[in-house]
Amino acid sequence: MERLLPSDPSVIGGYRLAGRLGAGGMGVVYLARSPHGTWCALKAIRSEYADDPAFRARFRRETQLATGLRAHWTVPVVAADAKARTPWLATAYVPGPSLAEAIALHGPWPAAQLLRLAAALAEALDGIHTCGLIHRDVKPANILLAVDGPRLIDFGIARAVGATALTADGSVIGSPGYLSPEQARGRAVGPETDVFSLGCVLAHAATGRPVFGVGPAAGVLYRTVHENPGLEDVPDALAETVRRCLSKDPRNRPPVAELREEFGRFDEHGWLPSGLPALVAARAARVLELPVPQNTVVDDGPPGAGTPDAATRAEVPGTVTPTSRRRVLAAGGAVGGVVAAGAGGWWRWGRPDHTAARGTGPLPRRVIGLLGDRSDPAFTAHERGARLAVGEHQNNPRRPFDLVLRTADDRGTAAGAAAAAAALAADPVMDLVIGAGTNTTVPAAVAACTRARVTLLVTRADTNELDGVNLTSALLLRPTRTVGPPAVLRYLNRVVRPGRSAVVRDLSDADETLQTIRIITVHKKLDGDAVVEEVAPDADFTAAARRIAARGDDAVVFAGVRPGRAASCARALRAAGYRGTRVADEHVIGTPFLDAAEGWFVGTGYTDATADPRTRKFAAAHRARYRSAPAPWAAEAYDAVRFAVHGLTAAGDNARTTVRAELLRHSWQGITRRVSYDPDSEFFQANDDAGSFLYEVTDHAARFVSGADDIPRPEA
Template sequence: MDRLLPADPSSIGGHRLVGRLGAGGMGVVYLARSPHGAWVALKVIREEYADDPGFHARFRRETELGSRLAGPWTVPVLAADADARSPWLATAYVPGLPLSEALALRGPWPHPQVRALAAALAAALADVHRAGLVHRDVKPANVLLAADGPRLIDFGIARALGATALTTDGSVIGSPGYLSPEQARGTTVGPPADVFSLGCVLARTATGLPPFGTGGAAAVLYRTVHQEPDLAGLPEDLVPVLRACLSKDPAGRPAVDALRAEFGDFTAASWLPEGLPALVADRATGVLDLPVPDPTALSAPDPGAAPSRRRLLVASAAVGVSAVGAGTAWWRWGRAGAPTAGRRPLPVRTVAMLGDLSTAVVQAQVRGARLAVAGHNAGAGRTFDLVLRTADDRGTAAGSAAAARRLVAAPEVYAVIGAGTNTAVPAAVPVCTGAGVCLLITRADTDALNATHTTSSLVLRSTRSAGPGSLVKYLNWVVRPARTVVVHDLADAAEGEATVLAVTVSLEAGTVDSVAVAAGDGFTEVAQALSAHPDTAVIFAGGVPDRAAACARALTAAGHRGVRGGDEHILGASFLKAGTGWWISTGYCDAAADPGTRAFATAYRGRHRTAPPPWAAEAYDAVRYAAHGLAGLGGGERDALRAELLREPWQGITRRFSYESQSQYLRTGTDGGWFLYRVAGGEARFEARHDDIGENARTRGSRDAV
């Protein structure tokens, strides 16, 4: 549990807050005392999500349904306020150990204890479904182990039966490895989806391994949809029932009542494996003697005190407006990092940039970062000065780890921006995490970065695991093809990356089919099969430019006429030559062509006499985002920066930085940092931001409040 931050209230709805149990993009969960003295977990939804039309009505209905949960293995809603500016709900707090943590510490469970767990969780799901809910995120992290039995917790994405799912283009609700095939496809889910997830949880508990393997989210989702589960090592009597739970067809899965009959009643005696009762007891005693803090006291401001967070934000906004109003003169400031003369020196916060300094793409990011530092240090309302430090990782994992160790050893370094490649950046993650320094990753996009919620890192871009979002929106809103074929290139998997980014997409028009092409095969057979329906849209799900080029040539030779597309990872020289007309979804904007980055582009040209290359604007945003978090921390410790950045969304010039509560990956809905390009003349040319695709998209004004 973390301490309360200065900006946190002392009470909500009569509940006295004690500490933070967790925080994410959608809200904050507090440990609190109810008005009657009971411990509760109180979840507060951020204001911006409550602005969605109909949110309050849906939230009210779901909390009412949640209050009906009366079984011993669920945690009911005790109180809620759907009409509050930041809606909240309180559930009973159960001190215990998550199953995910127990498995990591002690490994797989013996057979009798697995059956006991199964009995309780089947009963929990029966209670959930009777209440008219589908949990939709049954996984080990949402199973809490208490001394008297397990509890199924976190109904944050539960949905009332028959309600419309609130998904956006390219979204999947649930956790890869435990969600059902119908969830992975983005289709409507019901109680059988929870049965599938329960089967995954029990298989993981019994064998120590998830039934659809490990690795990147997209690869796991692909195996979930297209391959049979690996049940090796499962006790024989569990194989038939769990294989039925993991049926691809929802109708082929057993009902929860049948599972209750299979597993019988839960018995509390010796239900936990050896060694776990002590861990559970230790976790439970941690909150028993916590004091309840006094209410926040308000007093007259000290004239010599630092400005409040609110005043800082207002001052920052004022500086931004004046900078835009100054036209092209604002970048003519002094050396990046130099404090303004003629005033009392301010505290200094250092932001470091880590990457291969010999490459043009990292140099572009350094230049963008320096513009952000100069802009910050020209702000009259700032409370600290920024300094940018660079470190060369030479493009290698060893170089990245070594450079990161040097950076985090310096106490003045408050954040590191990972500007490097998939090879180098992952090696800096454990180094920064060990030192408690926030690592902000601008362009790396590898499965090795999937578990960001367990590190001090934040990935500042949309990733390939989420799918080619702008391409999908273009198909959904503009083309609306009668049929789309997703070509999964398994050559990409051979190189250690997911090939199935598009399995997570939500294609709304026509039918969607998939075909996999082995690493040693060509694309002629696939292209010829499409010749009977030449207007079929094609999504290339892979990241090897030469393979994408081969696919493009095969489609052209077969007379294919439909829309073709992929993501930025195929943009090599060979593909750009062969892929004329292809639509490409990227995680970087063209700052010279995007109206939302016009002022930045003008400033960049004024200083460097050239248009800003890819990733320069993203690095500019990374520094400004770090500065935003540092302003919120005040004089706080650097290891609190990541939590401060997750506390509330922040709008940059390239995207809105808002993070999922579970994975803590960038939200890829509204203004999530996807951009659409089209290949022409041997280059990828900018077409639109994700939000501006389609005739109904609203016209964007400039976001460039620099």
């Protein structure tokens, strides 16, 4: 549970908000106190859905159905309003952790407890389907654990949104890794889709990992549709049933009634694995310790004055008539009076208060670590950009805290990174670490920070090993190679528009280049046809270059990470007389390549702060302080610190433990990119190819062309 943000409302539909329980693609879920004094989980729907009349109509129908649902192991809907400016829905509150959190903290479940979990979830789905509902989003995060059994939440909402989102463009609704192949393809679904999701949940609980892997949604969806699930560690008692649930063909999945018979009746005794009863009890105790909001009685004047028309509310049995705006304002003033009088009410607990920090006493202090190789020029650039951001923060008279930057040397090795990250994280005042290292060092730093539960912001590394960020404490500030080289792909699609491209894959780096091949050949992120030319590590590029030139391919994409090999490819293409467009990614930039690759285009994760119009003020400040132009990664490090400050400000007093959740919550615009995350996978969203830049090799140097989002669309 987290504090309310200053932007959060105080009251929704007569329910007083006390804190945030979570946020996702649909909206924000609050802990709220009903007008009758009971605790509820209230979900406020995001504006993009609220503005859709069709969604509101479906939302109203689904909440009516959900309110009538009395299936065991589900959470009843107690009130909803589909016609409010912000549609909302309130359910009974279950003060326990989610299955996702339990697995992350305590690992896989033993077979005996898995069977009990399966029995309860099958019974819940049977009740939902009997009422004419399809859940569509069965996943560990939507399963709450209570002392007496699990609770499946979020039914009804998923179907309402799905009916809106799965209409015209085949968009996918649900959570990648748990949705069915038919959902992934944007096709019609039935109860069988919930059976598939149940199989994914049980496999995850059995093994401790998602059954179709982790990473960006596109890769997970592809594996869901085309590849076999990883069921190696599922206990024998469940393995065959789970395998049948995960059949690609819905007709081959067992019906829920059959699953109930196989799993048997739920047994409450010992249903939670070791360690979890204490966690469940602790969560329940936190809610019991919250102060109860005092009821406030306000005279609204003549009967009917200022009260909303009853027709504006969803016709849901048990819906509570909302408090009028006048009553809410008066009640808010009364609560404020109670707090001012020193009663120490829930209102103060619910919201962060930075006013004390601006008083006469010393400001609290927040500490950020910067981790990288001191001998690497990129680390020097990071440090300079970071210190500019710290200085800017310290010069703000309204800052809520003082900011301190500490650096650590990883010596350019994985072992050094693990040790340095562990040393930073062991400092009890360390609130967050910025990883400025490479693909070699950062994965080791991620592991160390995850063990210490310290958030790590990754600025530079783009290895595929970082795709599973939702299983770590890390957050990426750039796309990884799994989404391909975004800037050059956008340049090819929008400017070159090739009919056929050649992808030269250097097998010296087969593992590193596989994702680029998949992005182009499987996921079709490059328009037109593509021919893959694979070159063995001990071979040169002459034969491949001659074939490319003879075919007259419109463009060449070099898939490799070694500057020397990229230079050899460039020379071979030139010798073969090839004059088409040639592109590569940032890892090939080095003297050998720059000397041989005149006219090539390169995509990077860093901008040129002296040439990019959005970073010129930063470049001027850098020159004023350091007497030199900012090097690559300086502006990105400046953004990383400012992004960290954004999260630390929202996190309040418990910054170390809550800053990652705050950073995930809202998108943020920096000088180099817009930072936002997928609400389910927590993966960096490269919307408009955020954080990707295009350079051209001219006169033995890489010259800035533009940000990927500035590459124009072709004229119609």
